[in-house]
């Protein structure tokens with residue numbers, strides 16, 4: 433089964449283009465089985481604002497108190513997942529919304545309980561459940577909330593959750609859909625990046641904020657065996673005639689040319 437994990441960031445979820453859905457259709461016609469993981473950072477911030485809670489981040493991860501966790505779940509599971517599943521359904525996909533914390537779909541450990549509170553890093557994925565969903569012709573749409581060591585809910589960065597799902601499913605491909613064309617430098621799209629080049633962009637500060645966990649996760653997914661890892665835009669087509677459009681990550685310089693194909 434040729435699985436493609438598609439992470440849709442909160443930056444673009446509410447304004448995904450028709451071209452995005454056309455790309456999904458083309459992927460399906462090429463024999464890919466999509467598995468979606470969604471973000472929703474901006475939706476969470478908006479709701480925290482209603483409760484007069486100031487969002488706090490450390491290295492791109494949201495500091496998640498018990499109270500914040502409650503709102504994260506309310507928003508991601510109750511609103512964002514529901515809206516996205518419906519959007520996919522209206523485009524003809526049999527989408528099945530899944531809370532990562534149900535049935536051990538995502539199991540996680542604390543990242544740093546002292547400084548970040550209820551933030552998790554995924555340690556295992558219920559691969560059998562996800563494969564069963566695919567086998568019956570449904571498309572999983574996963575909310576990045578995991579169950580923690582004592583059954584408590586943990587908030588997982590959606591890029592990292594997608595990376596863990598891609599690795600667990602031995603995905604052929606992992607794509608991070610966001611609100612920019614890919615990794616940019618001086619406003620220009622970098623179509624291909626080797627591991628070394630990507631690390632340098634982080635180090636020199638060209639890649640910052642929400643792009644940092646995305647690039648770091650892209651490198652992890654690549655090192656764990658996925659054939660292709662991309663960052664692409666949800667504003668345009670990201671897949672057409674067997675080619676991907678965006679930033680492609682490659683392990684070695686030698687594979688650079690034509691790696692986005």
Ligand SMILES: Nc1ncnc2c1ncn2[C@@H]1O[C@H](COP(=O)(O)OP(=O)(O)O)[C@@H](O)[C@H]1O
Pocket residue numbers: 440441442443444471472473609610611612614615616617638639640641642643644646
């Ligand atoms: N080098 C870079 N190239 C492109 N975007 C970058 C770069 N560095 C930082 N960014 C920022 O990262 C954002 C995408 O991350 P984020 O807002 O977390 O998106 P998402 O919600 O899709 O995960 C871009 O909109 C841009 O502001």
Ligand SMILES: CC(=O)N[C@@H](CCC(=O)OP(=O)(O)O)C(=O)O
Pocket residue numbers: 440441442443470471472473474476492493494504551552576587588589590591642
């Ligand atoms: C721990 C952590 O930071 N979790 C993220 C989960 C959502 C997410 O990652 O959404 P985007 O993809 O839109 O950024 C958060 O609370 O914002």
